[in-house]
Amino acid sequence: MIKVKKRKILLLPGDGIGPEVIGEVKKIIKWFNDNKSLDFEIEEGLAGGCSYDKHGTPITDEVFYKALECEVVMLGAVGGPKWDNLEFSKKPERALLKLRKELKLFANLRPAICFEQLVDASTLKPEIVSGLDIMIVRELTGGIYFGEPRGIKPIDNGERKGINTHTYTTSEITRVARIAFDLAKKRSNKVTSCEKSNVMEAGQLWKEEVQELHDKEYKDVELSHMLADNCAMQLLRNPKQFDVIVTDNLFGDMLSDQASMLTGSLGLLPSASLGAKNKDGEMRAMYEPIHGSAPDIAGKGIANPIASILSFAMALRYSLDLDNEADALEKAVQDVLNDGLRTKDILSKGMKETSTPEMGDAIISKLQ
Numbered sequence: 201m202i203k204v205k206k207r208k209i210l211l212l213p214g215d216g217i218g219p220e221v222i223g224e225v226k227k228i229i230k231w232f233n234d235n236k237s238l239d240f241e242i243e244e245g246l247a248g249g250c251s252y253d254k255h256g257t258p259i260t261d262e263v264f265y266k267a268l269e270c271e272v273v274m275l276g277a278v279g280g281p282k283w284d285n286l287e288f289s290k291k292p293e294r295a296l297l298k299l300r301k302e303l304k305l306f307a308n309l310r311p312a313i314c315f316e317q318l319v320d321a322s323t324l325k326p327e328i329v330s331g332l333d334i335m336i337v338r339e340l341t342g343g344i345y346f347g348e349p350r351g352i353k354p355i356d357n358g359e360r361k362g363i364n365t366h367t368y369t370t371s372e373i374t375r376v377a378r379i380a381f382d383l384a385k386k387r388s389n390k391v392t393s394c395e396k397s398n399v400m401e402a403g404q405l406w407k408e409e410v411q412e413l414h415d416k417e418y419k420d421v422e423l424s425h426m427l428a429d430n431c432a433m434q435l436l437r438n439p440k441q442f443d444v445i446v447t448d449n450l451f452g453d454m455l456s457d458q459a460s461m462l463t464g465s466l467g468l469l470p471s472a473s474l475g476a477k478n479k480d481g482e483m484r485a486m487y488e489p490i491h492g493s494a495p496d497i498a499g500k501g502i503a504n505p506i507a508s509i510l511s512f513a514m515a516l517r518y519s520l521d522l523d524n525e526a527d528a529l530e531k532a533v534q535d536v537l538n539d540g541l542r543t544k545d546i547l548s549k550g551m552k553e554t555s556t557p558e559m560g561d562a563i564i565s566k567l568q
């Protein structure tokens with residue numbers, strides 16, 4: 201078992217705009233080192249299409265072992281059309297899925313917060329999204345993403361059959377539900393658990409196990425169950441009814457994308473993928489922006505680094521026990537938005553357009 205090294209951060213910029221946005225995170229980590237005497241140790245590695253191009257694999261063993269020993273992994277984004285036709289095991293996304301699975305990062309926290317300054321950027325009416333603050337807790341290492349059997353095989357009539365398997369066990373459900381309940385206690389004390397118990401046995405088990413855990417240990421938290429399709433609809437109808445949503449890997453993938461657009465821009469939303477704490481209180485974790493690699497704007501210096509910077513704020517809070525620093529960084533982002541600075545994706549009339557590095561610099565100047 202590889203030991204986790206305290207305060208060691210692995211940067212995996214990845215593909216597309218990944219290197220640009222993680223570049224700004226690197227500047228911020230250095231700022232904390234120089235100005236707050238924090239001794240973060242930075243390592244870097246290739247993951248995704250860039251690793252495939254150089255090494256023929258989306259992630260090398262060397263980089264994977266580095267990830268195992270770092271307390272924090274900061275990932276940019278992986279993938280792009282260039283690698284679309286590779287066989288499954290070589291696709292850039294495999295790097296991400298391998299890290300999630302092998303590092304046992306079973307709880308994916310995806311906040312959807314509507315910044316007051318950007319209420320108008322949402323496609324929904326301001327009164328629907330203003331003040332929105334949802335936390336989606338997505339199960340990340342189980343379900344149909346990883347279930348066996350899987351594959352594509354020929355069948356008798358000359359056709360082919362594609363197979364994936366959706367499975368969950370009691371412990372896979374309860375450990376992620378526990379994270380959701382614990383988070384709710386620090387927020388508005390409400391959990392909505394989403395599945396398709398009307399059509400899937402694994403969904404029925406999900407519902408029963410979440411309810412049982414609630415009744416045994418979290419009676420003081422308000423719990424409701426919702427079918428995932430209804431949840432998709434309710435997120436558009438009245439998103440402020442939600443506090444914490446806990447759901448499986450696939451529904452979480454879709455519902456979190458949907459929730460993110462309530463806030464106006466994918467460019468602002470961070471995420472954290474957490475493992476279990478060991479007996480020494482150590483935990484593996486990976487932080488990444490919700491947005492993808494956006495190959496269409498890569499290399500132009502116009503990507504929004506805020507989602508990555510806020511992902512680092514989550515790392516400060518959840519992995520590094522530096523709540524004050526996390527607060528300061530989040531406040532610096534707010535201050536910059538209040539000043540009217542905007543990258544292209546969130547630009548509106550009367551605001552000042554800034555490049556990726558200018559946005560990073562502006563946030564750093566607010567930290568001073």
Ligand code: IPM
Pocket residue numbers: 293296453
């Ligand atoms: C996400 C992404 C990934 C997923 C892809 C890139 C494999 O959509 O993190 O939501 O499906 O989990």
Ligand code: MG
Pocket residue numbers: 453454457
């Ligand atoms: Mg997704």
